[in-house]
Amino acid sequence: MSAINPDPIPEPTPEEVARGLAELERHIASQAPAAPTPAESPGATRRVLRLRAEVAEAHQLADLQADDTPLMLDTPKVRKRRKQAQEAARLHALAQDPEMRAWQAARMRRLLVTAALVSLTLALAWSTAGVQAFAADGADLWSPGWVFAWLVEPFMSLALLVVVGARAYMGTRGQPLNNPILTKIEWLFLGLTLGMNAWPYLPWGLPDGTDFTVSRLVLHVLGPVVAVAIVTALPIILESFARLDHGADGTPTGPTYRANAPAPDALIARARHLMATGQLPAAAGADKIRRALGCGMDTARAVRDALRYDPTTGKD
Known part of the structure; x- marks a missing residue:
């Protein structure tokens, strides 16, 4: 019986040898102990570990500080200041609105x-005591003459307030009452009040043994003087309010503005260009011209008048 010879083992190829070596290296690497961490390395004392942590933190902070994104964000203080600036700008724009200006003028006029x-009223009430002393003329306390003397100043004050109230109201309507008769009536009542307050304290009106003092006289004529000042100033103030032009539609509420300074030719040419391109209405008022050109109201009125003026006829 002959022996059976096994097949010879084939020689491995270079690729198989390289693949086997690679698998062997991976196996050895998987079986090798892990490298020690910095904390587990020999000599890693607490001081070394703390310093390593500081160094690592410094490297991370340096990388983060190179990024400017946080600097681009608004802080709460910046946002608060920006909000205040926008609010101030809107309030300023609102204050230039014709309706707001009219409301402010009406409020101030009423105040x-x-x-x-x-x-x-208080000034006339202040002078009531002085007029009563003059009208009573030494009458006994609570006698008819003494009691009726208190009514002299009130009925004169009511009559004066009728005239002043009428002039004040008509002044707010742009129709001031400058009738000389009303002016004489006012001065008559005020003169009587002033005279009756001052007479008992003038040198010839004082009782015997009483010295004349300027302070006593001024104190008693103070009410009538204040009343004269108010009666004189109030119609003038109200007439000025009635002439205010708030620029609601470019139409003046008082005298015409033909006497305004001539508008610059550049602004007139620019306004014509805006009208030709449709950016400004052909019959635009002074307020719209002011907004479009960014000029003052007086200049806008002059531009409006220049645009409306027809050189062929010499009329608007």
């Missing part, structure tokens, strides 16, 4: 009229 009439 001034109220204060003036209250002051006038």
Whole structure:
């Protein structure tokens, strides 16, 4: 019986040898112990570990500080200041609005009229005691003459307030009452009040043994003097309010503005260009011209008048 010879083992190829070596290296690497961490390395004391942590943190901070994104964000203080600036700009723009300007003027006029009439009433009430002393003329206390003397100043004050109130109201309507008869009536009542307050304290009106003092005289004529000042100033103030032009539609509420300074030719040419391109209405008022050209109201009125003026006829 002959022996059976096994097949010879084939020689490995270079590729198989390289693949086997690579698998062997991976196996050895997987079985090798892990490298120690910095904390586990020999000599890693607490001081070394703390310093390593600081160095690592410094490297990370340096990388983060190179990024400017946080600097581009608004801080709460910046946002607050920006909000205040936008609010101030909107309030300024609102204050230039014709309706707001008209409301402010009406509010101020009402406040001034109220204060003036209250002051006038108090001034006339202040002089009531002086007029009563003059009208009573030494009458006994609570006698008919003494009691009726208190009514002299009130009925004169009511008559004066009728005239002042009428002039004040008509002044707010742009129709001031400058009738000389009304002016004489005012001065008559004020003169009587002033005279009756001052007479008992003048040198020839003082009782015997009483010295004349300027301070006593001034104190008693103070009410009538204040009343004269208010009656004189209030119609003038109200007439000025009535002439205010708030620029609502470019039409003046008082005298015409033909006497305004001529508008610059550059602004007139620019306004014509805006009208030709449709950016400005052909019959635009002074307020719209002011907004479009960014000029003052007086200049805008002059531009409006120049645009409306027809050189062929010499008329608007």
